[in-house]
Amino acid sequence: MTGPAAEAPLLEAREITKDFPGVRALDGVSFSVRPGEIHALVGENGAGKSTLIKVLAGVHPHGSYGGDVRMDGASVRFRTVRDAETSGIAVIYQELALVKHMTVAENILLGDEPRHLGMVDHDAMVGEAEALMQQLGVQMDVRSEVIHLGVGMQQLVEIAKAIRKQGRVLVLDEPTAALAEHEVATLIGIARRLREQGVGMVYISHKLDEVFEIADRITVLRDGQTAGSDLTANWTRERVVTAMVGREMNDMFPRVEHQRGDVALEVQGLSLEDPEVPGRLLVDDVSFKVHCGEILGIAGLVGSGRTELVSAIFGCTRGPRRGKIFVDGRETTIRSPADGIRAGMAFVPEDRKQHGLGLIFSVLENLTLVHLGEFCRFGVIDSQREFVEARETAESLKVKTASLDVAVNTLSGGNQQKVVLGKWLMRPPRILFLDEPTRGIDVGAKAEIHRLIGELTARGMAVVMVSSELPEILGVADRILVLREGRVAGSRDRDVATPDNIMEMAT
Numbered sequence: 001m002t003g004p005a006a007e008a009p010l011l012e013a014r015e016i017t018k019d020f021p022g023v024r025a026l027d028g029v030s031f032s033v034r035p036g037e038i039h040a041l042v043g044e045n046g047a048g049k050s051t052l053i054k055v056l057a058g059v060h061p062h063g064s065y066g067g068d069v070r071m072d073g074a075s076v077r078f079r080t081v082r083d084a085e086t087s088g089i090a091v092i093y094q095e096l097a098l099v100k101h102m103t104v105a106e107n108i109l110l111g112d113e114p115r116h117l118g119m120v121d122h123d124a125m126v127g128e129a130e131a132l133m134q135q136l137g138v139q140m141d142v143r144s145e146v147i148h149l150g151v152g153m154q155q156l157v158e159i160a161k162a163i164r165k166q167g168r169v170l171v172l173d174e175p176t177a178a179l180a181e182h183e184v185a186t187l188i189g190i191a192r193r194l195r196e197q198g199v200g201m202v203y204i205s206h207k208l209d210e211v212f213e214i215a216d217r218i219t220v221l222r223d224g225q226t227a228g229s230d231l232t233a234n235w236t237r238e239r240v241v242t243a244m245v246g247r248e249m250n251d252m253f254p255r256v257e258h259q260r261g262d263v264a265l266e267v268q269g270l271s272l273e274d275p276e277v278p279g280r281l282l283v284d285d286v287s288f289k290v291h292c293g294e295i296l297g298i299a300g301l302v303g304s305g306r307t308e309l310v311s312a313i314f315g316c317t318r319g320p321r322r323g324k325i326f327v328d329g330r331e332t333t334i335r336s337p338a339d340g341i342r343a344g345m346a347f348v349p350e351d352r353k354q355h356g357l358g359l360i361f362s363v364l365e366n367l368t369l370v371h372l373g374e375f376c377r378f379g380v381i382d383s384q385r386e387f388v389e390a391r392e393t394a395e396s397l398k399v400k401t402a403s404l405d406v407a408v409n410t411l412s413g414g415n416q417q418k419v420v421l422g423k424w425l426m427r428p429p430r431i432l433f434l435d436e437p438t439r440g441i442d443v444g445a446k447a448e449i450h451r452l453i454g455e456l457t458a459r460g461m462a463v464v465m466v467s468s469e470l471p472e473i474l475g476v477a478d479r480i481l482v483l484r485e486g487r488v489a490g491s492r493d494r495d496v497a498t499p500d501n502i503m504e505m506a507t
Contacts, residue, residue, distance in 0.1 A: 007034045008073060010200045011056065011089065011169045016067035018051050018060060025051040026065070027224045033169050033200035038191060040203045040215035040232070044244055044442035046400070046412040047221040049204055053171055056202075057091045058084035090162030091171040094440075096154050100147040105129035107146055108160050132160045136190055152183030159190060163199075170194065171202040176210060177440050181301075188214050206442055208237055220244055245444040252447055253475030256454025260478070261292035263329065264462035265313075265431050270323030272305075272312045282308040282319065284486040290431070290462045295453060297477025298466040300506050305486035306466045307350055310433045314340040314347040327431070341370070344430035348420050348437055350466075356420040357408050364390045364404035367423050374427075393422045398448065414445025421452065432456065434465040438472065450476055470499055482506050 009032035018026040026048045033039050043049050054060045056069060058078035069076055071087050078084045098107050105125045106113075114124040129142040138156050146154060155175060162170055172191070176184045191201060191214060205211055211218060212232060219229040220243040227243040228235075272283035283305045290296040298306045311317045313325060315334040325332050327343045334340050340347065349355040357366055367390040368375060375386040390404055397418045401411055408419055417437065424432065434453070438446040453476060457463055467473045473480055480497050482489045482505040489505040 007036075009034050009070070010072065012070040012073075013052065013056060014068040014070065016052065016055055016065055016069075018048075018055060018065040025224050026055070028067075029221065029224070029226050031056075031219055031226075031229075033202055035168075035198045035200055036195050037216045038195055038201045038203050038214055040205065040211040040218045041221065042205065042208070042211060042218060042240065042244060043221035043227070044412070044414070044444050046415075047244070047442075048224040049221055050173075051224075052221070053091060053173065053202070053204070056084070057081060057089055057171065085165055085167075088166055088168035089171070090165060090167035090169070092155065092158045092162065092173065092175065094174040094177055096151075096158055098146045098154055098157060101145055103145055104140060104142040104149070104157050107157055108132060108142070108164060110161075128164075129160070132164055135163065136160060137193055138186075138190070150183065152186060155187065156190065159194075163194075167199065169200045169202070171204070173204045174206070174440065175203070176205065176207060184210070206440065208240060208443075211240075212237065222246055241443050244442065252443065252450070253472070254447065254451045254454060256451065256458050258293045258454065258458040260294045261460060263289050264292045264327070265290045265464070266326040266329075267313060268324040268326070270309070270312060270321070270325070272308055272317055272321050273319040275317075275319040281486055283312055286323075286483070286486075286488055288481050288488070288491075290464055292430075292460045292462050293457050294479065295457055295463045295465060295477045297473040297480040298464065298483065299470070299473050299480050299502055300483035300489070302468070303485075304483040304506065306483055307435055308486075309483065310347065310435055310464060310466055311349075314345055314433055316340075316347070341429075345433065346424035346429035346431070347433045348417075348424070348435060350435040350439065352416055352420050353409075357416060359409040360407055362405050363394065363399065363401050363408050363411070363419055366408050366419050367393055367404075367426060370423050371427055389426060393426050394419075397422050397425070397452070412441075412445075414441040414448070417441055417445070417449065421449075425456075428456075428459070428461065431462045431464070434463065436467060437465060438467075438469070446472075470502060473502070474499065 012032040014030050016026050016029045029048065029052055031052060041049050055065050058081045061079045062077035076087060099110065108129045109125050114121045114128065126142055133140050133142060136156065136159065140153060146157060175187055194201065203215055215232045218232050218235050218240060220227040220240060222244060266289045268287050270283055270286045271281055274280040274282050286309055298309065300306050308317065312321055315336045325334055332343050334343060353359060364387065368386050375382050387404065394401065394404060399418045399422065400415050408416060438449050453463055465477060474497055478494050479491060480502060481491045482502055484506055492501060
C-alpha cells in the first residue's frame with residue numbers, strides 16, 4: 001500500500017475512554033490521522049465525535065480520560081488547548097472564534113503581531129496575511145474587517161490562522177453547515193490544497209455526499225464506540241448510514257398518508273423591505289396558498305428570500321411590509337409573533353440555539369414556556385400539571401434526555417430540535433412553519449423529524465417547510481414553491497418535481 005494510508009500517523013488516539021457523570025461518552029475509541037490525509041469522522045449527534053476532538057485538542061486534559069494520545073509515535077500529555085496547538089493541532093469549530101471588528105490580518109496574527117521598535121508593524125502584518133492567503137489560493141482584502149465577510153470567507157480566515165501556527169493536523173467541525181454551494185466548493189478546494197502540502201485533516205460532517213467527495217478514510221462512531229473504519233473506497237453510503245444508526249435506513253423520507261383539506265393559509269402580494277436598505281425588497285409580491293393536511297416546500301438559493309418570507313408571515317421581521325394574509329379564509333393582521341400565535345401559527349426557526357431555545361433553561365422550561373399562562377392559576381404555576389404534560393410531549397417525540405430538569409444545551413442537536421417542535425406541539429397549531437428543520441442533525445434524527453412532519457399533516461395541520469437540501473424538499477413536500485431574488489419563480493407538484501426543474505427555476 002502506498003500514499004497517506006500507508007504512512008505512520010501524525011496524530012493517533014489509542015483506546016480512548018471518557019466518562020461524564022452517569023454517561024460513558026467514549027468507550028475504547030481508536031483514531032488516527034496521517035500526513036496528507038483527510039479522515040472523515042461521522043456519527044449521529046451524541047455518538048462521541050465532539051468528545052473525541054476535545055480529547056485530541058486538549059480541551060479535556062490528560063488525566064481526565066483513559067487511553068493514549070500520540071504525536072509522531074510518541075505519547076503526549078496535553079493539559080491545555082495551548083499544549084495541543086504547540087504540537088500542531090488546530091481545531092476550527094462550527095462557532096467561529098474571530099473578533100468581528102478587527103481586520104482579517106489582525107485576526108490571523110492576533111497575539112503574535114510583528115513589531116518594530118516596540119510598536120505593531122501593520123505593513124508587515126498585512127504582508128504576512130496576504131502571503132498566507134496566497135498560499136491557500138484565496139483572493140481576499142486582508143485589511144477589511146471580518147464582520148463584512150460571509151461565513152465561508154470567515155472560515156478561510158480561521159484556516160489561515162491555523163496554518164500560520166504551523167498546524168500539522170487541522171480539525172474541521174461541520175465546516176459547511178452554514179455555507180452556500182459555491183462557498184462549499186471553495187472550502188473543499190482549500191482542503192485538497194492543504195492535503196497536497198502534507199497537512200492531515202479531520203473532517204466532521206453530517207453531509208455524506210461531501211464526505212465521500214473529499215475523504216480518504218471514514219471512521220464511524222456510534223454510542224461512544226467505533227462502529228467501523230475503512231478507506232472511503234471500501235464504504236458505500238448505505239453502509240455508512242447503517243453503521244451510524246445501527247439499523248438499515250432504506251427510507252430517509254417516510255411517507256405518511258395524508259389528505260389535503262381546505263385552504264388554511266393564503267398570502268396575497270406579500271412584500272418585505274430591507275430595514276437596512278430602504279427601497280430594497282427582500283420579498284417581492286409573493287402569493288401562495290397552503291391547505292390543511294399539506295406540506296408546502298419553499299426552495300431557492302441562499303439569498304432568495306425563503307427565511308424572510310416565512311418570518312414576515314409569522315410577524316418576526318423589522319422591515320416595512322405590505323400584502324394580505326388570510327387564515328381559514330379570514331384576513332388576519334399579524335404585526336408580531338404574538339399575533340401569529342393567536343392566529344394559530346407556530347414557527348421553528350433556522351437557528352434553534354439563538355432563536356428557538358433558552359439554552360441554559362431545562363427541557364421542561366423550554367417545552368412549557370410558550371404556554372406558561374395556561375399552567376397558572378391565581379398567579380401560581382401548577383407544577384404537577386406542567387411536568388405531566390411536558391413529560392407526555394417529550395415521550396411522544398422520543399426526546400433522549402436523562403430528565404426534564406437537565407439544561408437543553410446538554411442535548412444533541414436532534415433532540416434539541418425535537419424540544420423546539422415539542423413546545424409548539426403541546427398546543428398544536430393550525431399552521432406550522434419549519435425553517436431548515438433538519439440542519440445540523442444526523443441521519444437517524446432527520447428520518448424521525450420527517451416522519452413527525454408526515455404525522456402532523458395526517459392530523460390536518462398545514463406545514464410550510466423551508467430547506468436548502470433539495471433531496472429533502474423533493475422527498476417530503478407535496479408541493480414546492482421556488483423563490484428567486486425574493487420573487488416566486490414557479491412551483492411544482494411532488495409528482496412532477498425533479499432536481500433539474502427546481503434548480504432551473506431557482507437559478
